[in-house]
Amino acid sequence: MGRTWLSVITAAVLTASSLGVFVARRCTQGAEPGARLGDASWNVTLVAAGTLGAQETSITLVLPPAFRHQHIFDERFQSKELLHRAVKSKDPSHREVAWKRASTTGNQPVRFTYSFRCVTGVRQPTAAMVHHTRLIDAAPIEDTALKPSAGVESDHQEILQAARQALGTAESAVERARALFDYVARVENEPGLDSPSALECLRAGNGNAGSKSRLLVALCRSQGIPARLVSGLILAGDQEQGLHHWAEAWVDHEWLPMCPTYQHFGRRVFPKNYLIVTLGDSGLFRGAQVPLKHGFLVQAFEDSTAEGSAPHSIWQKLWWRLSLYRLRPAEQHVVRFLLLLPLAALIVSVFRTVIGVFTYGTFAPALLGLAFLDLRALHWGLVIFVATVLVGWAMRHMLDRFHLLLVPRTAALLTLIVSFLLILIVLAGHYGISGTLYISLFPLVILTHMVERFWTVEVEDGAAASFKTLLGTLLVAVAVSMALSPAAVSQWMFRYPETLGIVLAAELLIGRYTGYRLTELYRFDELLRDEDRNGGTV
């Protein structure tokens, strides 16, 4: 009894202190000290669709750089018809992805999505971001930022004339840039789908963001001011949009942003919600003859707190200091997974001790459940898992003929299972079935061990027993995966890591549970029936 009381009291203390921390956090508004990475977080999805001609094999997509105060993470690529591969570039700040077609048969309609999350106004840029900033914002080495280019006819007489006229008496570099900017800003905004070149814009006296920015770049270049075209997104609300364009000029040893469409000039007043996607004239896609239809969907990311971002009270500063949100995104990902592990283990404890389900391995079902969770497609996970175990078991029977020693035999089994999965992946790819791409997430070594155990149990205790245990394993894995799949669970644990104290308390209490397991209520049926027969004590 002493030990049980000790467990109960410890559990009570743990629960009380966890609740204490939780309540204190809530009362001092420190529940979400997070998302203070920057000003705001956004979820951006690019959807592009078009038709690839018979000669075209790939499309190159330019990815937004993570630099200055914009952080890009959690990038996902999806397409049924195309495979994506990162393009290696000498310049690490220039990121591209090549979409290649899987089959080469004539014209093919294609569609792909690229989504990422970003934080703007990052206060503490990572080392990589600082490095990229240094590369991208370096002084223009060659005169690429001065030469005329497609749509930027900076050597044309009319452009030169307009520039000279616009400059007037401006002398310093900033004043000259400002004068040119003002000139273009006065050009009428004419939202249109196709963007004419700088010259056409000048002649027409109106243009959309793209052509006005090109005109500004052309004017700057004509006057010897290095300038470049910038394309990106204005992050706001939940809306669909196309690329916006503006320009940057190299003035006083830094790139000066200018948006002639909405009339923002200079870094100080430039809006913080401009996200740079591409720099220069290259455009978003390369390699497709027929332009792709595309659009961006911008959504505010749920744990963003755009207003009141700075911690106010001492308490909030304390919570902020202790908060997991302070971690870098990659670390946050690891922490989120780690926080789910104790919960998964708790669920396994309940199944084993209170319900009495038998499984292969103690925590193997927990890991399996978390793998299912990562798949985001439970049915696929189940199918692949059961197929692998059964095929592995058949292979194990084959291997038995060779009479191999334990460790080499297990290694051989692992090799066979991997081969099976490879065949599965190739076949699935051939028939265009998605979902198998995630096989790599499976804990293969655990799977191999499970096959070995399945075989041993089958040989010794019969097929019924081995399938029963397999079913138990699946049951627990599915329960873990379903219980932990709502995003709110992970979010909660991340926000209130003190919950671990309550998890620990629950584990202590289950550890001292000496009552019957649910399955035992039926195991001793014969004893109960005895009592019924005798109508009294046994």
Add this chain to the structure above:
Amino acid sequence: MTWWGRFRRLRRLGVLGMNRRNSECILDLNPRSRFPLVDSKRRMRDLCGAIGVPTPQIHAALSSHSALHFLPGLLADRQDFVIKPDRGAAGRGILVIIGRNGKQFVRNNGQCLNLDDIRQHVSGIISGLFSLGGWMDEALIQQRVVPDPAFERISFQGTADVRVLVYKQAPALAMLRLPTRKSDGRANLHQGAVGAGLDLVTGIVHRAAWCGRLTDRHPDTGEEVLGFQVPHWPEILCMARRVSEAVQMGYLGVDIVLDRQQGPLLLEVNARPGLAIQIANGRGLLKRFAEIDSEV
């Protein structure tokens, strides 16, 4: 019947459940430090030798793969023997050879094995395929116990044994475990052996259960099991008591076989004995524990 109803009735009957067995019997009464002794059949043999309890003879112990080449020599002139893992659990990995057929070895279920098959099996044992926790293990070549003729009628292709569950050095419940076709000659209840509850005073079978259900006959031989008198009963009880005193564990399953010539032999000791003995006897262990506690 509701779950809660079943729960309360089981508790009233004093049935010991798995959780309670693990925490209050094994964790509290069986010190962890004594487990290696009990789990190793070889060390148990040495201990029994010291306290004068007879055990089956161990002819040889093979502890490495390199020792496998001694195997043909060791088996050359043996007609019958048993190969088992030193630290096996639940009767796993036990190979009983009852005779020779030329170069082949005949198993208790009639199957014929080559020397190669036996070498494979021994290698599996050494690699830890059958041992608790999958650690490296030793393979023992042991004397085959020739069962007392009294058991022939009521067991199928195997050796019946007596399991005495000892609580704090006092026998709490006992049962006779009879191999069946389903259990493949093994005497483990969860593998399909018959569990026959024994009267502690007389050693007479008073009740028998097979696969969780009551029975009064052996499922394969059809012979009546109820009323069977286990020979050498007082000796068996005495052995169980002495072994549990020597092992110093409070919750112990002592397995004893009856050899035709040598009488009762201690086969092995189990520090995690199962709960099916309650079904075989129709009695809850907790009630017996309470009785023993009040006597002490």
